[in-house]
Amino acid sequence: MTPYFFRFVALFVSLFVASIAQADRPILVGGDLNYPPYEFLNEQGEPDGYNTELTLAIAEVMGMDVNIQLGSWDDMRSLLEQGKLDVLQGMAYSTGRTDKYDFSPAHALVHQSIFARKGTAKVNNLNELAGKEIIVQRAGVMHDFFINSGIDAKLILVDTHAAALRLLASGQYDYALVANLPGLYLGKELELSNITPVGRPFGANQYGYAVMKGNTDLLAQFSEGLAILKNTGRHQKIYDKWLGPLEQDGFPWKEVGLITGSISGILLVILGGIVVWNRMLTREVSRRTDELKQQQKQLMQADKMASLGILVSGVAHEINNPSSLLLLNLPVIQEFYSDAEEILEAHFQAHGDFYIAGLEYSRMRDEIPSMLQDMLTGAQKIRRIVNDLKDFARETPDDLKEPVDLNEILEVAIRLVDNTIRQSCNQFKVEYTQPLPYFYGSAQKIEQVIINLIVNACQALETSNQAINVRTFLKDEHHLCLEVWDQGKGIAPAHMARLCDPFFTTRREEGGTGLGLFISSKIVQEHGGSLVYESSSQGTKAILTFSVA
16 A cells, blocks of 8 residues: 555545535625615614625525625725625626626616705716815725726715715715715715705616626526526515615605696696596506506516526536536545545554544544535535426416426425425425326416415414425316415415405515415416415415316
8 A cells, every 4th residue: 555545545535624614614795884775784783784685585595604794895895805705795887897806697776876065056967077076985886987987086085975975964075976875865864964966866887796707606606596586576575675665765756746736737727628638648548557567577577587597597507517527426436435445444453543634534434425425415406406497497388288297396396495494394294196197287387386385384484393284186086286284373364355466465564565476376377277275373275276187
């Protein structure tokens, strides 16, 4: 037995231990400590805001362990470039930044605004700021812009948007250039009543996750998680919770009301008959608007699914290649270690315990086989999840004539929401009736309905000790069923008749939109099936029924 052999074994074990240690380290996520409502430290000194909640949701659906750290923006960018942070959870995209950073698809659009003290004339374009003293955030997107713009303005650099607005309100300098929503938010919070935006918001920057150039594997995880949240509607709930109210508050309703009132008064004085004509037009516009909204929802959903399909295809290609290498090489390594184990064991019996890569052989000899097997099982699970996501995002035919196996799509749906199930419930039971006849329809759409029912059941539980039971069965020779029963808090009798109404929800304060069961109900109706609910203080039962093909 040559020294080279032991060196090889030691190198193999050390590399393996290093890879395990790296995998166990949480992903370090950075952000701005004072950039509300996107990200900020709350009263308890903890990370909060839209970006923070979105990051935690992505970590949940992707099974990632993240550690969120907020500090001054300049420091966060420096830590990312030094490798002390893995990802920034919110950075405005610009072409000048692509030399250093890679960006995920945008999860928001961030506009910039020019703030000044009241009484200052409006600014129509940035060239009018030449020769002025402008307050901007250090290392922010406006700082980057002015460095390369050629506009001869004196820049006053501060660490936060709040510091910029305070300086301006105190009577110092001419203007402050800050992000629109954070500026409006901080102006109200700090009660800075003597400053106001002068001019319209500009520079709609795409705002998303950013990593150092080349860190595509990590970026793909966040991009994939974001696509899943968008497809399931969870991203929209988080967006509406944090950004919706401020966007509405920022609209100049008072000015619009005054202008509308003046015009209406003039028109009423000139031609009273226009009132009747206006009512007729209003009815027609309302009808057309409803039609356009419905078409827009369909286009948005189609765009989401197309984007998810493109993303999944790219992610599947990037993940399947290394996964294939793992699935190919791990059995070889297992066989290699099995053969080497006899030699190592003989050496152990003859000379006693010895060290490999700083660890006792007596400890590692029982652990390495199980480690290798766990790695192989994990690689197989990665491939299965990628295949499930590809099936979920695949475009479905409109004629609903695909043979659907209810047991098969139930298995896929459970795998996709496995993390949500495990976090909500310790007692999850599934019963499959075998064999089960198929029915005609769209597997993807029915999978969406099942995911919705299981997630609703998880959200209804008050403790993790309450159970969820799911089963498939034949109601009779012509109908097959899927039943989801939870031991949660149940549904109030007054709400039962409104469960499938659009925008009806009892979870509005938690970000619920009331569209999940409405969409599910429409999908079931398209398939000629039924979705009924039974509820009591002991929980809720949802029963999905389809006609046998």
